[in-house]
Structures are given as C-alpha cells and as structure tokens.
Amino acid sequence: MVRIAIIIPKELVKVAESVASEFHENIHVIEGSMESGLDLAKEYEVKGYDVIIARGGTQILLSNGGLNIPTVPIPITVIDIFNAVKEAEKVCENIAIIAFNNMITASESFIKVSGIKCEIIQVTNEKEVEEKMSNISSKGIKVVIGGGVVARYGLKYGIKTVVIKTGREAIISAIEEARRVAIATREENKRGQRFRTIVENSRDGIISVDKDGYLNIFNSTAEKLLQISGKDIIGKHIDNVIPELELTDILYSGIGEMEVIKNIREKKIMVSNIPIKINDEVVAAISMLQDVNSIQRMEEKIRREIYTTGLYAKYTFKDILGGSKESKEAIRIGKEYAKVNSTILIEGETGTGKEVMAQSIHNYSNQAKGPFVAVNCAALPENLLESELFGYAPGSFTGADKNGKRGLFELAHRGTIFLDEISEMNPLIQGRLLRVLQEKQVRRIGDNKVIPIEVRVIAATNKNLQDLVVERKFREDLFYRLNVLKIVIPPLRKRYEDIPYLIEHFIQYYSLKLGKPAITLSEDAMQYLSLYSWPGNVRELRNFVERLIVVAKHSHIELNDIKDNFIVADNVKSDTTIYQLDNQLILNKNNIKSEDYKTLYSSEKEAIINALEDNMGVINFTAKALGISRTTLWRKMKKYNLDASRQ
16 A cells, blocks of 8 residues: 655645545645655655655755655646636735745736736745745735745744645645556556566666766675775766776767676676667766685686596697698598588597597587587497487386486587497497487487487497498498498508607606606617507507506606506517518508608608697697697707707
8 A cells, every 4th residue: 555645734634634534545634734745754654655745946946965775746727827817816906925945837827817906926945935025014015915924924923825736636635646656656666676677686787877877886796806895986977986997988889899808906806898879878886896816716616527527628639640641631630521411420449539529629619618418339238229329218127217218319408429349239228319300309218208409429339330221230321320430540550650749748647647757769669669560559548658657667668668667569570560670671551661661750750740730849838739739849959850940
C-alpha cells in the first residue's frame, strides 16, 4: 500500500481529510506551512512515506529541500483564483495577488479571461513574501490574495488577506498523481537496487563517470583492487583521481576499448572502457577492471581442474623434434589440418609419436580450449570399449551405475577424441562409430534418446587400414570416413637426420629428471646410433637414452661403451644390419655407406646454419629450435667452424 503525507494550511485540513477518506491508500493529512513544511516532510520521510503532497510555496520549498522522496503539488486552478478574488472584492477592489511560480499560470489566466485588474506579484521564497507585503502596505493596497504564508504576514503589516482555497477536485488530482509517482518510484528503486546489487557483487571492478568525467559509481571490488575509498572520490573528476584509465578519451571519441592491460597504481589491470550512448550521443562511460594476477590464478585453477580429469593435451608441435625434411613436412601438414574440423587418420609404426602429433593438432586448432580425450581401442575389452565410448543409461545392464554414465564422445564435446589403434576395433563398434561420425550425435547404451555432439575425431593406426579393408577386417565405409585427412609419420630409419637431435634432447631431459650429470657422445658413438634402424622408433630411442644416463660410468661416452651392451646383437642380425668400423664398410638395410656420412653431417651443419639465421644468431633461441642444449650447440658450431655473429 502506498503511503502519502499531505502538508496543507489549516484552512484546508478538513477538506483534505474528507478527500483522503475516499481512498484506500495510507494517507496522512498534516497542518503545516512553509515555515514548518520541510521539517515535517523530513519527519515523514524517516517514517517510510513514499511521497509528500504540498501546495504553492511549500511544495517548491520541499522540491528543493534535499528530500529523497518525491513531492507532488496540489494544483491551483483558475476557479480557485476566481473564488479568492470574489471574496477579496468584498473588502476592496484594489487587490494584489502574491504568487509563487506554480500559481502564476492560473493567476494570469484568470486576469486574461475576467478582465479584472489585479496586480500579480511573483515571489520565490518566504523572505520575499515579507518584503512584498511591506511594500504593499505603503502603496495603499488593502487586500492581498495568496497562500497560507501570506495570511501570516498580513497580520503583521495590517493587511487583509484571502487565502486561496483548494477545491476537492484539485486534492483528488494530487492524490492520484502521488499514487502514480509512488508506484513508479518504487519500481525505479527496485531496478536501482538490483543494479546496485549487481554492481557491488560483481567480481569486476566497476567505475562509472558522467558525460563530463565526474565519478558517480565506484564499487567495492574497484576499492579493493585500487586501494581507494569510493566515498572519498565520488563526485571528483576521473582525471584527477585515476588518469591512467583514460576514460575521458572514451567520452570524447565515443570508441570503447576491450581487455587492454594498463598499469594503474603499480598494478597490472585488464581494463575494458565502454561508452554509454543515447541517440549517438555519449552520456556516460563505464570502466570494468580485472586484476591480471587474479585472472592468471583463475586460469591456473581451471587448468588444474582439467588436468585432474586427464582430459587435456600437453604436447604441441614444439615437442616434435627433428630437422629432417620428413619431420618438417609432417609438422607442416599437421598445422594445415588443425585449421579445419575434418576427421584425421594418422598412420605410423609403433613408437613414432602418433599421439604427440594428435595432441599437437588439437592444441593448434580452434578446439584447443576444449577437452582432449584419448582412448586406446586395443587396451579395452570389446564390451567395455562400447560403453566407454558411447556411455550407458541407468540400469541398462547388470552392474551398471544407477545414475548412468557419460561416454568419452560426450566428454570430448567441443574438443577432440583420439582413437588410437583403431584397427583393433571390432566390426560392431565400427558400425556405431560410423553412425556417430555421420550423424554428429550419440546414443547411450540402453537409452532411446540421442545427444548431439561437436567433436573432432583423430584416429591412429600402426597397420595399413586399406589392406585390412581388402582382408574384410575393417569396414570400408568407416575407412573412407576416417581417411579424410591423412598423415603418415615416417619411422626413424627413414629420417636418420633426426636421431642426433633426439639423442641430445633426451640426454638433457633425463639428466634433469634423474638428477644425473649430462653426458656427451663421441662421433663414432653418434655415428653408430645414427645408422641403427631403431625398430622401436622414438620410444626405443628414448628408453635407450634413459638407460644410458642411469648406468653411464663416464660423462663422455665412446663407441665401446654402448656397442653390444645397449644395442642387442640379435636385433642387429634380425635387421640384417652389419656394423663395421675402423675404415671398413658400414652398411644397413637402407644401404647407407660410411662415405655418405659426410652428407649426414653436412645436413646437420646446414640445419644449424638455417636455425642461426632464423633466430638472428641468438644461441638460446637457436638451441631451443634445434632441440639441443646451448653447450651442444656451441660444440657443434666449433666443429663446423660456425660463428653466430656472421649468420
């Protein structure tokens, strides 16, 4: 219910009470004048009233008196002036009307319509009323028409006064208007309170200025962030308090800026400055602030949560080491494939790094912020693989979780699913997988509804799928669906130039990991390892280096330290590779001869020269690009008589 207070002269109290009784609102009528009106209004504001009704000069006084609730005037009409003039004429025809601004229109209209000559004396406050009444007494005017304040000074100066009486209709009109204003004000207050609540509870610092740049909002988050008390700066110009925000530039240009890092009060703050426009005119500006350190902590928390689930990719293309043209071409193709969402098939022998390539593609793609879900199709039993991939509904089979379970495809939504060893998937699951790829939706086991998904599929195999299709061991339609984009990762024996890079990288890695001193290899030892076929590829090479770091007795490794002790003779024989040193012919199954070894190191020299040029001769960057340590790079540069400053 709306609460209304009416402050009105003594002569009109009964009329106002009579009218108020006809309304269902909570209306309280108080006798009052300009002298007491403001104090009365503040008293009823404290009591929780919604709006104050007053008349004439009292209402003008209240509207400028600093109240936090609205005031509504009781209108003075031409009829009210006419009735007052008729009563005044009974005393004397020489009449004056003392009128406040809200009485002028009715008074002038009456004179224009009636033709009666009355002097209208305009006043703005009670002091002027007294001054005018004093002057009137010297002019011989015997009667004055006005409000309640006029009657009080009439007695003082011996002048007959007629108080303008307000009719019922005017009071009714004022109450109806007060009710509308009160309801609208309540709604506005609700909106304002919602806005203030949002602003004050925002995790962002929020600062607002008016069109002239003066602060009107400074929330608690901004206070904590900038260590400034809002009450001390509200009303001040933004350039005198926080000029680093450059909000006045936004007011002048009307062009906002989003997520710009600024140094404010010795802190790095991410700032978004936004102009507020009405009809293309800038009327205010808002600045939203975030602590860069807090953002970084939040990102770290999110990353930790993702890592806890295991649904992330840690490798990037920088982790694919090697300077051979085959490695560079595989990386180039992988980056191109990452730009689109088509299905990818990665072929390569065991240990060549198929999952590293898959993770690198994911992290280079638009799905990088989404999950990366890897599943080894050969490591799970057939019945378990189906439920893991597609999930199941509650109670769909004995032993099923009562709440059901999301499948890996659902977990990979808006990310990537990596299906390793896809050749081992049985035909039944192949059929379900084909449907998922075609329909972009998955149905859980035992459920009758489908779930739309947005997933990038990368499959990998160490077998030739096309041969399996011919042998009817793999579905032809699924093969063509998977074989949209294809990457073949060559084995180490076909990219022997990468072997020195990989060995140096793993030496540095395992030395740090195992707390062992770094080792170096003689040229004969490196040559021997570079010409070995590495049937287990990068995985075998990595394990070899780890074993070497653990058992090495010296920091410098010679050929005799590794020959036969680390490279198993049976493997050498089975690979039909013969190793002979000391100027004898070196031959492996790729027919690489000892005289061709210079070509190998010529390629290494060329790779180092190119890397130095690409990195402007900076040793740290060049070593990182080559995947070797700074010490190793210096040694190789000395060996090839290279000078970084000349590159």
